[in-house]
Amino acid sequence: MQWIEDVENLEALYGQPPSAAIRKVATRLTPLYRKWIMASRFCVLTTVGPGGTDGSPRGDDGPVVTELDEQTLAMPDWRGNNRLDSLRNIVSDGRVSLMFIVPGLNTIVRLNGQAKLTEDADLRARFEHKARQPTTVIVIRIGEIYTQCARAPMRAGLWSRDDSEGLPTVGEILAEQTDGEEGGETYDTEWGPRAAKTMW
Numbered sequence: 001m002q003w004i005e006d007v008e009n010l011e012a013l014y015g016q017p018p019s020a021a022i023r024k025v026a027t028r029l030t031p032l033y034r035k036w037i038m039a040s041r042f043c044v045l046t047t048v049g050p051g052g053t054d055g056s057p058r059g060d061d062g063p064v065v066t067e068l069d070e071q072t073l074a075m076p077d078w079r080g081n082n083r084l085d086s087l088r089n090i091v092s093d094g095r096v097s098l099m100f101i102v103p104g105l106n107t108i109v110r111l112n113g114q115a116k117l118t119e120d121a122d123l124r125a126r127f128e129h130k131a132r133q134p135t136t137v138i139v140i141r142i143g144e145i146y147t148q149c150a151r152a153p154m155r156a157g158l159w160s161r162d163d164s165e166g167l168p169t170v171g172e173i174l175a176e177q178t179d180g181e182e183g184g185e186t187y188d189t190e191w192g193p194r195a196a197k198t199m200w
Helices: 005-014 019-022 031-038 085-092 121-128 151-156 168-178 182-199
Strands: 042-049 051-060 066-069 072-077 095-103 108-118 136-148
Touching: 031 108, 042 085, 051 085, 072 121, 085 136, 095 151, 095 168, 121 136, 168 182
Parallel strands: none
Antiparallel strands: 042 051, 042 095, 066 072, 072 136, 095 108, 108 136
16 A cells, blocks of 8 residues: 655645635634634534543533633643543643534534643633532633635535444443453443433
8 A cells, every 4th residue: 555655745746725625714712613612512622742642522411511701711621531641632732623513514624722720710610510620620712713625514404413332331231341350231221310410
């Protein structure tokens, strides 16, 4: 197999991007980008660190991020599995990318920037929900924001299909990976109620 290892060769294969692909980029929250991002309850947070990259789904009961100013966003780190993959990466290397998704829309808004992690009490208190606060907050300095071409969700029929039938459950996957020591039907049965009690 022949690998492409030269950027000039890569660019020659694709040609130049259209003008709109360049001109749609903003370096701060403009009124319309603000409206779009604040409508998003779900995003994918991508980080990079010494051990490699990590992509983490993030969701909330309302906007997944809060605006601190037109250049800065804050994202609470709500309870998860405590692997801390994304958070370790942010502490080591602040580069982050986010993909903001709104159900029903094929457009995805992307954001690249620099992030830091804080346990600031006042900032954590801003996110209090059901008498709980996040352990830390990710503060993101915006580098660039732009819309992603909608063709990928359109090709996938993302909002018009359900391909879940026949797929394994998390309990089944866990049982496979642990030779039956963990997981299984009991795990699947108990997980939903347990998650509901510890959502925030």
